[in-house]
Amino acid sequence: MFEIVEAQMLADNIKKLVVKAENVSHACKPGQFLMVRTDEAGERIALTICDYDREEGTVTLVFQALGVSTKKMLKLEKGDCFADVVGPLGKESEFVNEDIEELKKKRYLFVAGGVGTAPVYPQVKWLKEHGVYFDVIVGTKCHDTLILEKEMEEIAGDHLFITTDDGSYKRHGMVTAVIEDLVKNEGRKYDVCVAIGPMIMMKFVVKLTKELNLPTIVSMNPIMVDGTGMCGACRLLVGGEVKFACVDGPEFDGFKVDFDQAMKRMALYKTEEGRKLLEYTEGETHKGNGCH
Amino acid sequence: MADIDVKVRIPVREQDPKERAKNFDEVCLGYNEEEATAESLRCLNCKKPFCVEGCPVGINIPGFIEKIKEHDIAGASAVIAADSALPAVCGRVCPQESQCEGKCVRGKMGDPVSIGKLERYVADRAREDGIRPSFAPEKKNKKVAVIGSGPAGLTCAGDLAKKGYDVTIFEALHKAGGVLVYGIPEFRLPKEKVVQPEIDNVKALGVEIKTDYIVGKSLTVDELLDDMGFDAVFIGSGAGLPMFMGIPGEQALGVYSANEFLTRNNLMKAYREDHDTPINCGKKTVVVGGGNVAMDAARTALRLGSEVHVVYRRSEKELPARAEEVHHAKEEGIIFDLLTNPKEILADEEGNVTGIRVIKMELGEPDESGRRRPVEIEGSEYEIECDTVIMALGTSPNPLISSTTKGLDVNRKKCIVADEETGATSREGVFAGGDAVTGAATVILAMGAGKNAAKSIDEYLMSKN
Numbered sequence: 001m002f003e004i005v006e007a008q009m010l011a012d013n014i015k016k017l018v019v020k021a022e023n024v025s026h027a028c029k030p031g032q033f034l035m036v037r038t039d040e041a042g043e044r045i046a047l048t049i050c051d052y053d054r055e056e057g058t059v060t061l062v063f064q065a066l067g068v069s070t071k072k073m074l075k076l077e078k079g080d081c082f083a084d085v086v087g088p089l090g091k092e093s094e095f096v097n098e099d100i101e102e103l104k105k106k107r108y109l110f111v112a113g114g115v116g117t118a119p120v121y122p123q124v125k126w127l128k129e130h131g132v133y134f135d136v137i138v139g140t141k142c143h144d145t146l147i148l149e150k151e152m153e154e155i156a157g158d159h160l161f162i163t164t165d166d167g168s169y170k171r172h173g174m175v176t177a178v179i180e181d182l183v184k185n186e187g188r189k190y191d192v193c194v195a196i197g198p199m200i201m202m203k204f205v206v207k208l209t210k211e212l213n214l215p216t217i218v219s220m221n222p223i224m225v226d227g228t229g230m231c232g233a234c235r236l237l238v239g240g241e242v243k244f245a246c247v248d249g250p251e252f253d254g255f256k257v258d259f260d261q262a263m264k265r266m267a268l269y270k271t272e273e274g275r276k277l278l279e280y281t282e283g284e285t286h287k288g289n290g291c292h
Numbered sequence: 293m294a295d296i297d298v299k300v301r302i303p304v305r306e307q308d309p310k311e312r313a314k315n316f317d318e319v320c321l322g323y324n325e326e327e328a329t330a331e332s333l334r335c336l337n338c339k340k341p342f343c344v345e346g347c348p349v350g351i352n353i354p355g356f357i358e359k360i361k362e363h364d365i366a367g368a369s370a371v372i373a374a375d376s377a378l379p380a381v382c383g384r385v386c387p388q389e390s391q392c393e394g395k396c397v398r399g400k401m402g403d404p405v406s407i408g409k410l411e412r413y414v415a416d417r418a419r420e421d422g423i424r425p426s427f428a429p430e431k432k433n434k435k436v437a438v439i440g441s442g443p444a445g446l447t448c449a450g451d452l453a454k455k456g457y458d459v460t461i462f463e464a465l466h467k468a469g470g471v472l473v474y475g476i477p478e479f480r481l482p483k484e485k486v487v488q489p490e491i492d493n494v495k496a497l498g499v500e501i502k503t504d505y506i507v508g509k510s511l512t513v514d515e516l517l518d519d520m521g522f523d524a525v526f527i528g529s530g531a532g533l534p535m536f537m538g539i540p541g542e543q544a545l546g547v548y549s550a551n552e553f554l555t556r557n558n559l560m561k562a563y564r565e566d567h568d569t570p571i572n573c574g575k576k577t578v579v580v581g582g583g584n585v586a587m588d589a590a591r592t593a594l595r596l597g598s599e600v601h602v603v604y605r606r607s608e609k610e611l612p613a614r615a616e617e618v619h620h621a622k623e624e625g626i627i628f629d630l631l632t633n634p635k636e637i638l639a640d641e642e643g644n645v646t647g648i649r650v651i652k653m654e655l656g657e658p659d660e661s662g663r664r665r666p667v668e669i670e671g672s673e674y675e676i677e678c679d680t681v682i683m684a685l686g687t688s689p690n691p692l693i694s695s696t697t698k699g700l701d702v703n704r705k706k707c708i709v710a711d712e713e714t715g716a717t718s719r720e721g722v723f724a725g726g727d728a729v730t731g732a733a734t735v736i737l738a739m740g741a742g743k744n745a746a747k748s749i750d751e752y753l754m755s756k757n
Contacts, residue, residue: 023510037466041567043560044466068568084466086504225560225569228464228506229690230474231552232534237543244533247691261543264643 001081002036005058010147013065014115015074016050021085022057024049029096030122031219031251034059034087035227038076042083043069046224048119048196048250049088050148059085062118062147089227090250093123093194094217100130108134109182109190109214111175111205113197114141117148119219120196121155128155135159135188137178139201143169175201176208183212190214195254199266203259216254220245222265236262299402302331304409309623313594316478316563319620320384323406325363328413332360334398335405342395343407348740349447351375353392353407360410369418372411373425377450377494378443378739380419380486381472383412386736387614419489424496429456434753437462437522438499439507439693442470443735444528444726446494447742448749453497455750460522462505467559470530471727471735474559475551477588479595483558508692513700517721523756524721524749527708528742531727532690536683537580541637546574546645550581550589550684557592573598574679578648580634581684582606585732587617589682590626600626601676605633605653605666631655633666635673637681647677686732697722707731715745716752723749 006018024034028049035044051060065074076082095103108127112120117138127134136156140146142164152160163171163178171178175197182188193216195205202218209216225231227246234245239256243249305321306312312319323331335357343353352371359368372379388394388408396404418424434457438449441463449459467473472487481487495501507513507529516522534549536542553571556562560569573596579589582604594600602621604611607630611618622628631653638647652672655664689706701709701718708717708724715723725741727733 023505027510041561043569072568084504086464086466086506086510088509089506225552225555226465226474229533229692230531231555232536232549233552235536235543242536242538242542247533261643264545265543 001083002085004076004078004080004082007077007080010062011145013074014062014145014147015065015076016060016062017073017076018058018060019082019085020057021059021087024059024085024087025052025054025057028052028059028088029092030126031093031096031119032088032090033119033221033227033250034061034085034089035224036061036073036082036086037084038069038072039083042072043067044084044225044227045069045073046089046221046227046246048219048221050118050121051125052122059087062115064115086227089246091248093126093251095123095132095192096126103130103132106132106191107189108132109179109188109193110134110136111179111193111195111197111201112136112138113175113195113201114139114145115147116197116201116219117152120194121148121151123194124152124155135161135182135190137161137163137175137182139163139175139178139197140165142166174204176204179205179208179212183214192217193254194219194251199259199263202254202257203263206254206257206259210255217251218254218257219250220252220257220262221250222262236265298334299398301334301403301406302327304406309620309625312479313624316595318482319479322416323409323413325417328360328410329363331406331410332357335361336397338397342397343392343405346391346393346395348391348736349375349743351392351411356414357405357407357410360414365414365417365421366423368414369423370425372414375743376739377447378490378735379411380415380490381443381481382736382739383408383410383415384481384486385476385734387734389615391736415490416486424493427454427497429454431458432456432753434458434523435460435521436524436526436749436753437516437520438526438528439513440464440470440528440530440726440728441468441491441501441503442472442528442530442726442738444530444728444738444742444745445470445526446491447739448526448528448725448746449499449742450494450497451743451746452749453494453499455746457750457753459499461499461501462507462511463501463503464506464529465559466503468501468503474555475585475588476735477554477558477592479591480588506692508696513693513697513719513722523753524723526715526742526745526749527693527717527722527724527728528726528738529690529693529728530738531687531732533688534683535685535688537634537685539634539636541639541645542683543643544637544639544645544681545643546572546679547637547681547683550579550585550682551687553589553682554585554592557596563592563596571596572680574645575599576678577601577680577682578603578634578676578678579682579684580604581686582611582613583684583686584613584617585686586682586684587613587621589684591621591624593680593682594624594626598680601629601678602626603629603632603634603648603650603676605631606663607631607655610663629676631666633668638675645679645681647675648681649673649675687727689728689731693728705731713744714748715741716748721752
């Protein structure tokens with residue numbers, strides 16, 4: 001069992017959990033993910049790692065409740081346990097293994113969308129610790145759905161640019177508008193862009209960075225079952241080749257990812273998931289012969 | 293006993309095909325005492341038992357059958373336990389027809405002795421009667437790490453524990469058992485009733501199993517040897533990523549690998565209302581492939597309420613699946629579209645599978661495998677309407693360990709290179725066996741590799757003293 005040592009709601013339906021999991025904290029690096037299972041009947045859910053503390057043996061997870069299993073996870077509080085936490089999985093971000101002197105010459109642009117802010121956090125933290133330049137754009141629907149603002153600000157300072165779709169906080173508009181502003185109006189130069197967020201956001205970021213000729217890395221979070229390179233559910237087309245997000249990714253060259261296909265595959269369990277969610281939230285009242 | 297024809301084996305009782313096509317209970321019901329005794333009497337107790345030669349783990353087959361004749365279950369169980377840690381599993385899933393039973397002298401003049409069913413009988417009775425083989429070896433005070441808790445790992449761990457080593461198994465998934473729990477379905481191999489008790493028996497030998505530990509990620513092989521004080525490592529991490537055909541439409545919604553389909557259903561228990569993991573199995577399913585995994589996937593889809601077609605490019609004779617599995621599948625109503633090969637998976641605008649376009653094949657000249665090569669018949673393409681496609685085409689090795697262990701050689705197919713006899717790899721103190729070395733094979737071959745490796749790990753560690 002894996003004990004939760006801290007639990008905090010960050011926004012409506014978005015929660016942060018700090019979990020004791022030495023098997024993961026021992027070796028995890030920015031860019032990797034892990035899988036959790038709430039209880040014996042639960043699904044294996046892939047989540048990106050938001051932070052880790054090797055000395056304490058803990059990892060920090062941030063998730064948005066969408067399906068049955070993540071709704072269950074919303075109820076977890078300090079002192080509760082996950083049945084399983086396993087990882088780290090996937091490859092670490094490329095920069096972790098780069099020559100540090102070479103890396104210091106580069107300028108990074110991070111684009112985080114919604115809960116995608118969580119996996120961006122350990123990356124910028126790592127780059128900050130290693131003295132590498134970066135700017136961070138965080139985009140979210142509105143002020144209420146903004147997460148990790150304080151944490152991000154501590155790391156990024158005035159290199160942080162927040163934008164909301166509805167203009168309720170800081171800048172008004174999509175992340176792509178901020179990229180254009182920084183690059184075209186302010187003339188900022190970048191060598192690499194890292195975009196993590198909803199698939200549709202990544203698709204449009206890549207469309208823009210292609211025009212700007214700015215190499216872009218995206219982090220894919222497709223459906224997974226085991227997460228260890230066995231089931232093949234997480235397959236994606238990258239540069240026309242079949243790749244598995246769990247062992248070949250989760251980070252890929254954004255210019256090569258077939259987003260339209262990946263978005264279709266995300267829809268696979270919509271109906272079945274939605275059905276289970278209804279059963280979960282409405283309980284017995286939903287069951288009735290023949291209405292499925 | 294009533295008069296019996298010694299040339300004919302005692303038939304085993306099975307669940308009615310119409311009934312079982314709708315449930316996940318075990319198909320084969322096994323022998324009762326009377327049936328088992330009658331079948332045991334057919335064994336000639338040959339002086340030179342060919343059956344033992346046919347067994348990858350070398351069980352003393354006539355030895356345990358003699359004990360059945362004497363109604364001595366504890367004795368029979370002890371004979372098997374000397375060589376196998378998983379008799380209830382092997383009695384169910386071994387391809388006996390090409391191993392022990394294939395060599396049985398009785399087979400020359402009739403049916404071979406039903407060795408598999410007798411092994412299963414002994415294991416099931418022993419479990420029901422609470423008989424557990426006991427070993428009290430002298431402690432060697434040496435630690436061995438075993439990676440993977442499938443058939444290879446469990447066998448290697450069990451054998452080493454019996455020799456007095458401290459053994460820890462590291463399992464990546466949340467449950468021990470490897471392919472026995474994620475791959476082989478409940479109706480062929482019950483999990484709680486059969487697999488778990490055999491794993492518990494291995495634990496009772498003193499083996500510790502750590503689940504949720506991915507070697508290659510959570511820990512490396514080097515850390516096991518250098519920092520954690522393990523004296524040797526056995527890699528039995530199993531098969532890996534599923535293969536696809538590379539035809540158009542394979543990314544469509546409703547196309548699964550057999551691994552995914554079976555893992556959802558078996559490990560995650562998607563077929564049960566009280567578990568959260570979903571499985572979308574439509575009204576009509578096409579399974580591509582002809583091996584045991586294809587049969588498992590097909591029969592699972594059938595039980596989830598689908599009409600099922602198996603599409604295979606060669607003829608019935610070449611089906612790699614066990615004859616028994618094909619027979620059971622047919623009895624249950626699975627349709628075999630043989631000499632047929634997929635060309636394209638068809639999908640609607642949203643990307644949902646609507647069908648599969650296939651082409652008729654004929655057999656030409658033999659290829660390098662000795663089987664006649666299937667050749668397309670021009671102009672014979674047609675469409676099969678379906679909403680689910682399951683690709684059961686085999687797997688390629690998992691890269692997690694080989695890519696994170698320095699000096700561990702892999703071959704062209706990315707399988708770990710290990711000596712066939714000893715399991716020794718290119719790294720000192722590191723041994724390997726099972727699907728991680730051979731590519732997808734059988735439970736018993738993996739067990740044989742685990743057993744051989746245990747023997748050579750023992751020799752290696754003794755020689756270091």
